Amino acid sequence: MMFDYETMRLIWWGFLGALLIGFAITGGFDLGVAILLPFLGKNDTERRVIINSIGATWEGNQVWFVTAGASLFAAWPVAYSVAFSGFYFALLLTLFALFMRPIGFDYRSKLPSQKWRNNWDIALFVGGFVPALIFGVAFGNLLKGVPFYFDNDMRIFYTGSFWALLNPFALAAGLVSLSMIVMHGAVFLQIKTTGDINRRCKKVVTIFAIITLAIFALAGIWIANIDGYQISSDVLPNAPSNPLAKIVNKETGLWLDNYAHYPLLWAVPGLAFCAGALTMALSTIGRPGLAFITSSLTLAAVILTAGVSMFPFLIPSSSAINSSLTIWDASSSFGTLKIMFWVTVILLPVVITYTTWVFRVLRGKITVEHIHQNDHTAY
Amino acid sequence: MISEAVVDLSRWQFAVTSLYHFLFVPLTLGLSFLLAIMESTYVMTGKEIYKDMTQFWGKLFGINFALGVTTGLTMEFQFGMNWSYFSHYVGDVFGAPLAIEGLMAFFLESTFVGLFFFGWDKLGKGQHLTVTWLVALGSNLSALWILVANGWMQNPVGADFNYETMRMELSSFGSLLFNPSAQVKFVHTVAAGYTTASAFVLGISAYYMLKGRDAAFAQRSYTIAAGFGLAAVLSVIILGDESGYTDGEVQKAKLAAIEAEWHTELPPAAFTVIGIPDQETMETRYAVKIPWVLGLIGTRSIDEPITGLSEILEKNRLRVREGIKAYAALQTIRAGNRNAITLAEFDRYKQDLGYGLLLKRYTDKVVDATEAQIESAAQYSLPRVVPLFWTFRIMVVCGFIMLVIFVMAVIASSIRKCRQTWLLRASLLMMPLPWIACEMGWFVAEFGRQPWTIAEILPTFLSASSLTELDLYLSLAGYIGLYTVFLVIEMFLMLKFIKLGPSSLHKGRYHFEIASGVTP
Numbered sequence: 052m053m054f055d056y057e058t059m060r061l062i063w064w065g066f067l068g069a070l071l072i073g074f075a076i077t078g079g080f081d082l083g084v085a086i087l088l089p090f091l092g093k094n095d096t097e098r099r100v101i102i103n104s105i106g107a108t109w110e111g112n113q114v115w116f117v118t119a120g121a122s123l124f125a126a127w128p129v130a131y132s133v134a135f136s137g138f139y140f141a142l143l144l145t146l147f148a149l150f151m152r153p154i155g156f157d158y159r160s161k162l163p164s165q166k167w168r169n170n171w172d173i174a175l176f177v178g179g180f181v182p183a184l185i186f187g188v189a190f191g192n193l194l195k196g197v198p199f200y201f202d203n204d205m206r207i208f209y210t211g212s213f214w215a216l217l218n219p220f221a222l223a224a225g226l227v228s229l230s231m232i233v234m235h236g237a238v239f240l241q242i243k244t245t246g247d248i249n250r251r252c253k254k255v256v257t258i259f260a261i262i263t264l265a266i267f268a269l270a271g272i273w274i275a276n277i278d279g280y281q282i283s284s285d286v287l288p289n290a291p292s293n294p295l296a297k298i299v300n301k302e303t304g305l306w307l308d309n310y311a312h313y314p315l316l317w318a319v320p321g322l323a324f325c326a327g328a329l330t331m332a333l334s335t336i337g338r339p340g341l342a343f344i345t346s347s348l349t350l351a352a353v354i355l356t357a358g359v360s361m362f363p364f365l366i367p368s369s370s371a372i373n374s375s376l377t378i379w380d381a382s383s384s385f386g387t388l389k390i391m392f393w394v395t396v397i398l399l400p401v402v403i404t405y406t407t408w409v410f411r412v413l414r415g416k417i418t419v420e421h422i423h424q425n426d427h428t429a430y
Numbered sequence: 431m432i433s434e435a436v437v438d439l440s441r442w443q444f445a446v447t448s449l450y451h452f453l454f455v456p457l458t459l460g461l462s463f464l465l466a467i468m469e470s471t472y473v474m475t476g477k478e479i480y481k482d483m484t485q486f487w488g489k490l491f492g493i494n495f496a497l498g499v500t501t502g503l504t505m506e507f508q509f510g511m512n513w514s515y516f517s518h519y520v521g522d523v524f525g526a527p528l529a530i531e532g533l534m535a536f537f538l539e540s541t542f543v544g545l546f547f548f549g550w551d552k553l554g555k556g557q558h559l560t561v562t563w564l565v566a567l568g569s570n571l572s573a574l575w576i577l578v579a580n581g582w583m584q585n586p587v588g589a590d591f592n593y594e595t596m597r598m599e600l601s602s603f604g605s606l607l608f609n610p611s612a613q614v615k616f617v618h619t620v621a622a623g624y625t626t627a628s629a630f631v632l633g634i635s636a637y638y639m640l641k642g643r644d645a646a647f648a649q650r651s652y653t654i655a656a657g658f659g660l661a662a663v664l665s666v667i668i669l670g671d672e673s674g675y676t677d678g679e680v681q682k683a684k685l686a687a688i689e690a691e692w693h694t695e696l697p698p699a700a701f702t703v704i705g706i707p708d709q710e711t712m713e714t715r716y717a718v719k720i721p722w723v724l725g726l727i728g729t730r731s732i733d734e735p736i737t738g739l740s741e742i743l744e745k746n747r748l749r750v751r752e753g754i755k756a757y758a759a760l761q762t763i764r765a766g767n768r769n770a771i772t773l774a775e776f777d778r779y780k781q782d783l784g785y786g787l788l789l790k791r792y793t794d795k796v797v798d799a800t801e802a803q804i805e806s807a808a809q810y811s812l813p814r815v816v817p818l819f820w821t822f823r824i825m826v827v828c829g830f831i832m833l834v835i836f837v838m839a840v841i842a843s844s845i846r847k848c849r850q851t852w853l854l855r856a857s858l859l860m861m862p863l864p865w866i867a868c869e870m871g872w873f874v875a876e877f878g879r880q881p882w883t884i885a886e887i888l889p890t891f892l893s894a895s896s897l898t899e900l901d902l903y904l905s906l907a908g909y910i911g912l913y914t915v916f917l918v919i920e921m922f923l924m925l926k927f928i929k930l931g932p933s934s935l936h937k938g939r940y941h942f943e944i945a946s947g948v949t950p
Binding site: 106107108109110111113114117118120121122124125126128129131132133134135136139140142143146147149150152153154156157158161162203204205206207208209291292293383384386387390391394395398399402405406409412413427428429 | 492493495496497499500503504506507509510511512514515517518519520521522523524525526528529530531532533534536537538540541542543544545547548549550552553592594595596597599600601603764895896897901904905908912916919920923926927934935936
């Protein structure tokens with residue numbers, strides 16, 4: 052196939068989005084379920100029902116996140132370097148929180164002590180809550196712009212602080228992410244459970260769908276009033292990746308510029324609202340399977356809204372605006388993008404196929420009886 | 431200039447987190463295979479006891495696997511967080527195998543590991559066996575891609591420096607994949623993992639036999655572990671990765687340092703068994719040598735020399751000088767002057783650019799480096815001999831002790847049904863050895879690569895992120911604190927389930943269940 056560098060960069064922007072959305076949909080409900088664990092499980096058996104609803108599959112789901120990170124490294128190495136070293140403590144917190152999951156799931160029910168189990172439940176909650184919040188906060192900060200610059204050797208210097216990441220706009224983005232993940236987790240739990248837990252889930256879905264859409268709408272209004280970025284020199288989509296070779300313009304409201312040029316893009320945030328509202332309705336009338344699809348669409352549309360608003364920017368620099376990273380000047384070389392394109396095109400469908408098979412094998416509800424019968428093998 | 435404290439702390443953090451991660455990885459690599467072998471036996475013979483074995487050793491596998499996954503996350507985050515210049519400089523090459531590892535291996539392993547634990551009642555025998563093999567395949571493929579990445583750090587083939595982007599870029603994916611350093615490392619590492627898991631199963635089975643409980647279960651486990659372990663430890667030793675040390679200059683320097691080979695000698699070189707190496711005077715006191723051996727194992731020939739450190743030093747003095755020329759030309763090009771003469775000059779010297787960068791440790795003005803600074807940089811380009819010399823020898827001794835015990839375990843379990851108490855005790859006492867050997871091996875490979883992160887291309891001290899000392903003290907304290915707590919919890923659970931043995935499966939036919947009168 053005869054793709055040029057420009058097309059490859061576009062495709063890789065899409066792949067990165069696809070992997071992030073893949074993680075939000077699969078890993079997202081695991082995080083959501085873990086957040087709900089201490090609140091929806093009123094006794095130990097109920098908590099085990101909740102944990103085992105995701106126990107066999109969460110591990111595979113988390114690989115979406117790991118692979119998204121590794122793809123960022125492979126396809127957008129300088130963006131990976133800036134984001135990970137710049138957001139140092141935010142990532143450290145996320146990492147420490149994620150630590151709680153593999154051991155929390157595996158170790159919690161290995162001992163009968165209630166104190167041991169309660170402590171792991173808190174750990175699992177933290178492992179869901181912190182990443183769900185910080186992913187959103189990170190996106191909010193990308194939209195705000197990140198204070199960093201390069202020296203002549205392309206060494207990266209980040210000039211912000213951890214506390215600066217916790218600005219009001221980023222926190223709002225964090226709340227969007229947190230509440231949509233809780234909603235998504237509740238929809239999944241509704242599919243996998245019966246009785247009391249199932250009933251509690253419906254309420255959670257409604258409440259958190261409303262919160263998600265309300266803050267998402269608020270962020271939409273807010274974004275018209277914060278600084279956006281735009282390349283004001285010629286765009287060279289086939290040039291070698293040198294983030295220092297362009298001129299960038301920073302101005303209030305520029306993040307809505309793409310929508311002004313392509314009004315059809317309004318469909319993306321529009322989809323988030325429609326799908327979110329449908330999720331609420333479908334969950335309430337007891338159709339969680341369909342609600343899961345609309346809930347997934349909500350997550351995808353929210354993430355895509357951020358991506359589309361920023362396009363072609365990956366990480367704008369708020370302090371040295373011409374050093375901002377865009378998809379035209381922060382990618383890997385043409386050769387690497389091509390090889391990784393073929394690798395992804397071949398392997399990702401294989402992954403999706405066997406993941407689907409595994410979910411099919413493990414389909415069906417987790418009940419209180421199931422836990423009693425498998426007391427020594429279930430999580 | 432980059433703060434030396436930040437670089438040192440970043441290195442400590444990387445060492446602590448990867449050595450810790452590597453406590454769990456070898457066991458996962460090997461135990462996944464042993465589980466697949468046990469379950470294959472179950473499917474072929476139909477004997478329930480092999481299913482019990484798969485499930486019990488699988489329980490211990492799970493406890494270990496959880497921490498392997500936990501600490502593996504750190505590794506992926508850390509390149510960007512703490513080594514951001516490294517990530518920018520070589521991400522075009524180094525990121526690819528990591529991403530492929532995720533897509534090809536980690537997905538496979540993690541998706542099916544859930545089915546391994548929870549699919550027993552939902553799958554047919556053959557289907558579940560396939561799942562177990564896929565977990566083993568996934569974890570081993572994972573090692574392959576990680577070692578392709580690591581092999582490239584040791585011997586960076588198939589890549590070129592691009593002055594427009596100021597980084598290394600991939601020029602041949604085939605060379606990256608079939609890098610001899612990576613291939614040799616892969617075989618050596620997975621075989622070490624198989625040895626670790628075999629020693630683990632062997633030791634715990636011996637413990638049950640010494641205690642006189644669950645004899646049938648323990649003996650079968652012991653036999654499988656003995657056979658697999660012997661094959662594995664032989665592979666580790668015979669395919670020991672010294673043969674990979676002839677590709678690439680830094681690998682050669684590493685080999686010379688391990689062997690305290692100060693000067694090139696007439697081939698085939700003698701092997702220094704033991705002695706007291708002294709980097710200052712470049713000689714080894716009280717050296718005990720065996721003629722020929724080093725030349726034979728290092729080059730697989732009798733006429734190729736093993737390059738000595740003083741010859742490497744001589745060469746590197748010149749390369750630092752040429753590196754200055756490369757750096758000067760690069761500065762001119764980066765300033766916008768791209769005339770043909772400068773480009774040709776850069777092309778001519780660019781393979782020594784890394785040696786020029788070594789000077790940044792001593793001066794910001796590489797182009798005006800003094801004679802003394804050039805000499806310091808050349809000296810700095812050699813690995814430290816003493817730590818490598820000793821850690822390598824500890825690793826080898828551990829390997830040979832294990833070989834002896836595995837040989838005897840195989841003989842005993844095939845002839846006399848392994849009843850000798852002393853052998854069972856030895857099997858139990860051997861348990862820490864594979865871990866010691868693995869950690870030493872990691873140290874030899876990575877410390878021996880110093881002062882480079884990417885051999886001859888990027889010095890370690892330039893690779894670190896521009897963080898502060900405080901940042902690193904905080905993160906390092908966080909890692910050490912959490913990892914210590916995790917290790918205590920893991921060891922506690924591991925020991926608890928080891929003591930319970932197969933009784934923990936609640937099948938009603940094992941020691942503690944029978945003893946306490948519980949019937950199935």
